[in-house]
Amino acid sequence: MKFLFVIGFCTALFSQELHSLLDAYKKESDLSKVTKRDTSGFLEIYTREDLERMQAHNLLDVLKTVPGLYLKRGANNLTLFTTASAQSTPVTFSRIYINDHDMTSSSFGSGFLIWGEMSIEYIDHIEIYKATSSMEFGNENASIIVKLYTKDAARDNGSKVRIIGDSRGGYDANIYTTDITKNGISYFAYANSDNIRRKTYHNTYNNKTYDFKSDKKGYNLYGSLGYKDYKLEFGKYYKKMTVL
Secondary structure, three states: OHHHHHHHHHHHHHHHHHHHHHHHHHHHOOOHHHHOOOOOOEEEEEOHHHHHHHOOOEHHHHHOOOOOOEEEEOHHHOEEEEEOOEOOOOHHHEEEEEOOEEOOOOOOOOOHHHHOOOEOOOEEEEEEEEOOOHHHHOOOOOOEEEEEEEOOOOOOOEEEEEEEEOOOOOEEEEEEEEEEOOOOEEEEEEEEEEEEOOOOEEEEEOOEEEEEOOOEEEEEEEEEEEEOOEEEEEEEEEEEEOOO
16 A cells, blocks of 8 residues: 555656646747747737636737726727727727738728737737837837737647637637648648627617617638748638627
């Protein structure tokens, strides 16, 4: 019995030490250590571990937790940043990047009208720069820079499926798969489909009742192929939202 107890005790110590080493390796190999720019403004980083702990479903869920920034829904269901000293900020106040690609709409002046509610199931980490220098990220001036970096085969291997439903009949479905072949070619493929049915609010003005709806549905496709120092990315995002 004593012999078996010693074996069991040593096995538990080894497992605990191995778990600690894996956690340390995961933190040291975090992709944000490579991509972040510490000198580009006040930086808030949401690592992969942070996003998993938060159980956030879309980008707005994360932005609501940024210290010193507030979100509000304006006309046409457009989400705007606000600060303690301003009721709302211009749409050009912020810019969004995915893998260093500027997703800002050239006609609208902001990428959040489309990408604000994007699913982050395929996002590795998020960097948010406040009070930035525009020269660091381009010629266009912006006080808030949101940079998202997708997962890749170097840090993921396998597949994952997550489907969420609610009592109103809405759903949010995500699936991705990634691997590195024997020839050294890496691939990542992701697909999302959602149909969000939110509560309808009513408001009476001049003896007329108006319905305020914010239902949303759409899909998001993303894929990447990598070989040595070359990488090919492709994607499509479709979004249809009820307008006030």
